[in-house]
Amino acid sequence: MDISIGHMILAYMEDHLQNQDRLEKEWEALCGYQAEPAACSSAQDKNNAKKNRPNGVLAYDHSRVTLKPENNQSNSDYINASLIMDHDPRNPAYISAQGPLSSTVADFWQMVWESGCVVIVMLTPLAENGNKQCHQYWPDEGSDLYHIYEVNLVSEHIWCEDFLVRSFYLKNVQTNETRTVTQFHFLSWMDQNVPESARTLLDFRRKVNKCYRGRSCPIIIHCSDGSGRSGTYILIDMVLNKMAKGAKEIDIAATLEHLRDQRAGMVHTKEQFEFALTAVAEEVNAILKALPQ
Template identity: 80%
Template structure:
C-alpha cells in the first residue's frame, strides 16, 4: 500500500525518552515483563484469570435495541449501557444517540483519555464525524486496513481527495503523508456547516497489524505511538482509537499507551493486569487474545528498556 523505502525521519530509538519515569519502577516493571515473557506457564495463568474476569455492570441493551443493531459491525463487541458515547439526538441524522463507541477513562471520569470504537460502517460515517466533533477530538488512531484478505474491516470515512459532506460535517483531506511502510498520517480540515465552525485534526493510520494477530515487531508500533503522542501533547480531548471491532487491536494499543503514560508521569505502582481489567470495565473484549496481551507486555518492556538506557546513569 505504501513504498518500502523509509522516510528520513528519526527511528523510534532516536526519539527523546520520557525522563519523568521513576527508575526503580522502571526496573521493577522490566523484571515483571521479562519474567512473564520467559515463564510461559505464568503468562498463560494470568491470561486465564483475565479471561475469567467479568465486568459489573455488563448490560448492552441499548446496543441491541431495535434500530441500533444495524449500527454494529460485530454483534459480539458492543458498548456497555453504563459506558457508551451518547450523541446529541438533535444533531444526529438518525435522531438517535447511539454509536458503537465507549469512553475509556484513566482517572478523571469527566475527561476520557480515549474513545474506543469500531471501524465505521457506510451508514454510520456521519455518526462517527458527529462523535469526532462533539468530543472535541483532534487525533484519530486507526489500526486496521480498510480491507484485509478480501474482507472489509472498515468503511472509508474520509474523502480520497478534496472534500466530502457527511450530514452536517464537511471533511476536507488536506494532506496524506506516507511516513514509512508501516503507517501514514492524514490531516483533515473539519467544518460544521450548520455552525460554520472549523477544526483541524490528524489521523494516524497503522497498516501492518493483522486482524487476528499482532505486528511482526513492536518497534514500528512504538514509533507510531510516539508520533501520535507528540501530535497530541498538551491537549485534553480524548484520542479516538479504532480498528475493525474496537476491541482487539484497539484494546492492545490503549493498554500499551495507558501503562507507558502512567510510567512517564512517575506513577510508582503499575499493575498491567489490573489496568486491563480497568479498561475492560468500560468496554468488553479489549485485548482479544493471549498473543495480543503478550505483545503488549513485550512492547512495554522494550520501551521501558529504551527509556532506562537513555536516562543518566
Template identity: 85%
Template sequence: VCVCDVCGVRVVYVCVLCVCDVGLPLTPCSASPVLQELCRQRMATRPPDRPEGPHTSRISSVSSQFSDGPMPSPSARSSASSWSEEPVQSNMDISTGHMILSYMEDHLKNKNRLEKEWEALCAYQAEPNSSLVAQKEENVPKNRSLAVLTYDHSRVLLKAENSHSHSDYINASPIMDHDPRNPAYIATQGPLPATVADFWQMVWESGCVVIVMLTPLTENGVRQCYHYWPDEGSNLYHIYEVNLVSEHIWCEDFLVRSFYLKNLQTNETRTVTQFHFLSWYDRGVPSSSRSLLDFRRKVNKCYRGRSCPIIVHCSDGAGRSGTYVLIDMVLNKMAKGAKEIDIAATLEHLRDQRPGMVQTKEQFEFALTAVAEEVNAILKALPQ
C-alpha cells in the first residue's frame, strides 16, 4: 500500500499484466470501475507483488511529448535502463557462436561483398506476388503506401461480419517462421484514421497480446502513424473499447503502454502491451544497436510462453518492421541452437510474405551489426 502521487489517495500495487514482473501503480481516480474490478479480481488470485523497480509508471499519458521523436525524459519520470545488464539466456553452442560471429564481422568489414549481396536482394522477386485485393477501389484508401501492398496469398483476413466496413481487408501480413500454421508475427502499417477500428479488430481476432511500434507519430511535421490509443481513460473503436491502464517510461528510447481491451459484442476482455520504440526514423536506423537489442529483450520477456503472433508496425510496415523482424527471427533461431544461419535467405523468406521488408542497405547492415553484437553478448554470458 502506498499514497498516490497524483491524488493523494491510498492505493495498492497491482500487476495488471506481466510487463516486467513488477507491479505498476494504479490510481483509483484514473481507472474505470470495470478496470478497478478487474484489478481486484487479479489481486485476489495472484501472490503478492514484488516492490516496484527503478523505472517510472504513470496512468496519465505522455504520448504528446514523443510525437516528433525522442526527448530526454525528466529524472522524475524515468531512469536509465539496466536491462542490458541481465544475462542472455540461450542454447547456442559456443563453437557455433564463435563461427557465426567471425562470419558476421568479416561480412561487415567486406563492404564489396555486402554491396553485392544487397544488390542481389534488391533483384529478388517474390513468387507469387499479386496484390489484386489491396488494389481494389474500396481498399486503396486503406493503404498508407502504394509501394507496400499485401500479397493476395499472404494477408490477414478480418471477419467481415465484425468489421465496421463489412470488409475483410487490412494492410497486414502474417509472417511465418518455421510453422506455416501459426504466424510468429503480423507486419502491418501504422493505422490511418479510417483503419483504427480494423487495427483493433485484428489485434482481437489474432489473439495478440503484444504490439511493437517502431515509429514516432510524426517526423518533421509528416504524420507517420495515427494516434490509435487513448491518451487517458478509454476510447471506443467500433465494438472494441480500449482503456489505457498505464504508460511506463523505460528510458529515453522506448516506453511501454498497457491496455485493457474489451469486445463489447461478447463482453470478453484482454490485456495488451504496446512497446513503443521512439528513436528510429523512416528509412533510417537507430543510433545504437544496443538500445534496440535492449528493447527486443523487453518485448521477448513479456511475450515468453505465448503462442500468438507479435504485431509489428512502423509507418508502412516494411522498412523498420522488416529490420526488426529479421533481427528477432535470426536471433531466435540462434538461441534455439541452429547450426547454420543465412541472413540474406531469411530476408528473402520475409519478402516472400510481405514486399519491401528491409528497405535500405543501411538497414540490412544494421541488422547484421545487431545480430553480431547480440551473439557476442550471448557468448560472454555462456559458461566458458
C-alpha cells in the first residue's frame, strides 16, 4: 500500500468515526438508497417461498445464484443466495447466502459444489438465546449424505474462543469427484450486533484469505439471513482488498451501495457500518506501522 494513500485514508476514516453527525447523515442517506433493478419474483414464487427464512432478506432475480435443476432434489434452480461482484462482472468475488434451513441443506451443498467453492465463512452461532440462526449442515463426525453430496468432517480446529476451522471432504456421488472445503466459523458475533473486537475479526479474515489466496472461485459467506453480518464482513474485506491492490481513493458508502445493488439489506445497522469503518481504520493503521518508514 502507498504510504501517503494510507495516511489519507486513515485521516478520512478517523474524521468519520469522530464526527458522529457526519456518520449519522451518511447512514441516513444509505438507508434511503434504492437498488435498481430490485425484482425478487423467483424468491417470491410459491414453491420457493418456503426456502426463505420468515421475514428474511430475499435474493434479487438479477444476482441470485441459480442451481442446476437436474441435480436438485426438487428439480428447482432456487436458493436464497446472491452473487456479489467486485470489479469483474464475469467472476463473482463472493456468494452471500442465507444460512441453510433443515430443508435446504442439500441445496446449499449443491451450490458449494457448482460454484467451485473451497472456502465457506460462517458468521453466526447455530442458535442464539434459544432462537435457531442456522441449521447445522455438516456431520458431527464421519460423513453424511445430502442428496448426491457426501460430506465428511475431516478435522475441527479451535483457533481461539471466537472462531474455529473445519475441514470437509466433499464428494459428488454421481460423478465420484471429490474436493476439500474449509469452513471458517466465527462464533461470537450476535445478530444485529457487532463483534467485541475489530482485531479478532481482522485476524479471522487474515486466516480466511491465507487459505483462499490464488483461487478464482467465489467465497461463500453466510450468517442467518445473509445480509447483516455477511454484508459487514464483505464490506470490510472488499475495501481492504481494494487498498491492497493500490486503489487511490476509497468510498465506503459507495462500496456499500454497490453491495446493496446485488443483495438487499447488506449491513443492517449504523453500528455495523461504524464497525466496518473502525475495522478498516485499524487494519490500515497496522499496515502503515509495519511499513518501513
